[in-house]
Every structure is written in C-alpha cells, then in structure tokens.
Amino acid sequence: MIVQGIVDRAAIKASDVVLEIGPGTGNLTVQLLERAKKVIAVEYDKRMIREVLKRVEGSTSASKLQVIHGDVLKVALPFFDVLVANVPYNISSPLLFKLLAHRPMYRCAVIMFQEEFAMRLSARPGDDLYCRLSVNTQLLAKVDQLIKVGRNNFRPPPKVDSRVVRVELRNPPPPVNFTEWDGLVRLLFNRKNKTLHAVLCTKATLRLLEDNLKTYRAMQGTEDSGGGGGSSSAMAVDAADGSGGGSDGERVKTIVEEVLSRPEFKDKRASKMDQDDFLALLSAFNASGIHFS
C-alpha cells in the first residue's frame, strides 16, 4: 500500500521519464515502469542491480528500464520529469540539497525520509523543529507532507517512523546568492532563540565578518580603493564611521549594530523569523557592505 501510495502521489504521466534512487529489489520500480515512458534507476549495490534486472526480465516494460550503477551523490543525474526515492536516511541531507540545486527543473520529487527530518523540511517559524534546514529548503522549494509511514511497515522495524514528502522547486528560483544566504542562516541558527544582536555581535562573529569583508574587497579588486572608486557596498563600510578612520573591525561592528538597531530587526530571533525577514536582513547587510560568505 505504501509503494502504491508513493507511486500514486508522484502523479506520473505516460510521457514521463522517472528517476528512481535506490531501486533495491525493485518494489517501486515495477510499479513505476507500468506508468512511465522510461525509468532510470541509480543504484550503487551491484547485487541489487542484478535483482531488479532479474525481476523485470521478460516483462513488457523491461526495455523501459535503464540502470545507472553508482552513488547518487557522486553521479551526474540525467534529465528526468519526476524523481522517486527511498534511500538510507544518512544521505537525506546531501541528497536533498543535490536535488534542490539540480537543473533543469523537474516537476517534483517524492521522497521517503525519517519522520523528524521530513517535519523539519516544512516547519514554520515558532515550531520547535524550525531550523536551518527548514529555512534553506523553503527558500528553494515547496514541501508537502504526503504519507506517514509507521516503523512497523518494515521488517525488521527500524527505530524511527518515516514520512513521504513531495518537493517542488520554486520556479523561478529566488534571486538570492545561496552561499550568502546560507552563511547568514547558519550563523543565526547556531543559537536560534538568542536575539540577532546576541548572535552577530560576538567577537568571533565580528571577526568572521571582517575577514569576509577583506575577501570580498579583494575579489572585487577594491582592496586599496578606500572610499574612492570601490563597489557601493564596500563604500558603505568605508563610510560607516563617518571619518574614514578606524579599523575594519570597528567599522564592521558599527555597521552590524546600526543594521540590527533598525526597528524591523531589533529584538528579532531566528526561531521566529520567516523567509521575508531573512531576505530583508540579508539585503540590509549586503547593502551596507557586510557579507556572509
């Protein structure tokens, strides 16, 4: 019933190319083959490849199956319309981020995850499970919880329950530099219940932001430009102390404190901030020359 549920919720069309990750002995594969134009299965265990090929051998749909032998995290994924995956939970996070970055865009991915991981993907501000994974995933995709799968559906039963989720990429993708975004979100969720000021104004974080500024300037070719011909954000940093004097460290601290004193950011905490709050904060910092990567 669960296999059937996964296949149904993937809403496969007869014209679809389906990518299956980890076909194992082919429980899902045989059902996918009945519905899709083609199924490409990525499997790293040669014994499983033999099993799945044996299982479909002689059937009318055998010619629709292509198997790629390899680790899904390492192989270049082929074009697909829909992805279906039931893979070990220790690769959930890297697999998800590989799929969030994958292009060209696909219609959806239907994936079974450990329950807590699945719940984190769609957790909202204020929820206990709201975390960096929630914010990053929701920036790039819409996640729907589809099916609860109790541990007793498996033999032997694992220690945790599972859930099947549907992931649909945001199209068009948000106009955000993801490395910058993740740099900020990572810092804030280190201590998600502290105020932004408490997290970002520690000596270690300010030093990191100062280093980022130096790297950013070097990459922009503005290392020696002072307040003169540099980029607008570098100039914002250079102008921060008003006098043109002071060290980079002092300037960074002045700017970070100024941004965080604005009414929209004052006393905010990551645990209660939504996507728009993070976007506004990143944009305010970047406009003032503060970078998170």
Ligand SMILES: C[S@@+](CC[C@H](N)C(=O)[O-])C[C@H]1O[C@@H](n2cnc3c(N)ncnc32)[C@H](O)[C@@H]1O
């Ligand atoms: C839990 S079984 C799922 C079997 C089948 N999909 C099902 O639902 O009955 C996971 C399968 O994923 C394969 N697998 C695990 N890690 C993988 C990886 N990194 N790349 C490709 N296949 C992987 C395993 O060899 C195994 O066949």
